[in-house]
Amino acid sequence: LVSAGLPGADAARLNDVGIPLETRFALFEPSWRVARFTGYAEAFRIALRDLYGVEEVSLRGFENVQEQMLKLRTGFYKLVLRDRANIAYSVLDDYWNGEPVRPDPELFVLARKFDWFVAPRSRRDLTRMEEVTGIAVTTLEGLKRALEKRIEQNLAVGMVTIKSTIAYQRSLEFIPASEADAARAFQVLAAREDPPPSGPREAVDRPLRALEDHMFHHLLDLAAQHRLPVQVHTGIQAGNANHLPNSRPSLLTQTIRMHPAVPFDLFHVGYPWTGEMIALAKMFPQVHADFCWAWVLSPAHARRALAEMLDAVPFNKIMGFGGDYRYVELTYGHARMARANIARVLGEMVEAHILLEADALEIAKAILAKNPARLFPKRG
DSSP: OTTTTOOHHHHHHHTOTTSOHHHHHHHHHHHHHHHTTSHHHHHHHHHHHHHHOOOSOSHHHHHHHHHHHTTOOTTHHIIIIIIITOOSOEEEEOTTOSSOOOOOTTTEEEEEEOHHHHSOOSHHHHHHHHHHHOOOOSSHHHHHHHHHHHHHHHHTTTEEEEEEOGGGTSOSOOOOOOHHHHHHHHHHHHTOSSOOOOOGGGGTOOTTHHHHHHHHHHHHHHHHHTTOOEEEOOSSOSSSSOOGGGGOGGGGHHHHHHOTTSOEEEOGGGTTOHHHHHHHHHHOTTEEEEOTTHHHHOHHHHHHHHHHHHHHSOGGGEEOOOOOOSSHHHHHHHHHHHHHHHHHHHHHHHHTTSSOHHHHHHHHHIIIIIHHHHHSOOOO
């Protein structure tokens, strides 16, 4: 909607339930009309139709959905994810809980982010680390020990993978930095009482880069030690006006070479640099290509990506779907889109006599179930 021209202030008003629904719909509709054929809109329409019986995106349709939502009770997530979407279990990015919480083991396994240990911004972050880990963070060594403790705390509640979305903040190129250089950068950080002002240059100008690079490699060493896969955001960032070049998959090449024991799960097929992700998955045994978010970013691009990937990459390294939504209904809509488009690509390969039907079924089962279950197994 914002990309279509909805002002940011009006976008914020859409989330204000104190404003009458009809007022918010009037703000929403002009941008919706020109965005309604996108992948995002398709997932939205599928969810409205299948889960709420609403065929039309209209004020009356929204009123109908609102009435149904007010009647929702516990068990809705199980109904949508398990019974309707047929998802065995999901990898849950538990970003909203400051403290690690064990999610419902029937529906979820846990992913956690440690980017704030890799790229702290001021003494405030260090103080928060001390509070949650009980470890003094006054030196680089203390920062490392706090990170190690935080990982142990998350493992205790069922974490099965480490996730990084640091490409929203800085480049994915992590140049090896010495202990001495990282320690000097840490002392600069520790002297900052408040974080520096945010702005466009922050995505490029990283005065504490030596510390960030050193800590990211340390995080990967810990992942290898605990035999954890690492999910990395690559490609387009959510929201608007981000610094896209920071997230090119090829920026990770040296890091992947330096950590051969770490399974990497590279997100979003690196859109728009999908060819780079395919090359990385082709070259490195431990690199997996993940279609999470991809089917709503652009169904057409994702179909081309899957066809090209199956030409180039062993299919045991392809993750065919990830909902990547905050809203369970939209995960359902996205899952429907993923299955339909995967079936379309595989069906075309069968019709072209590239695959037998049995081969297509084998690939579908692998990329939608077996591969993610192997990389992110339920533990205990």
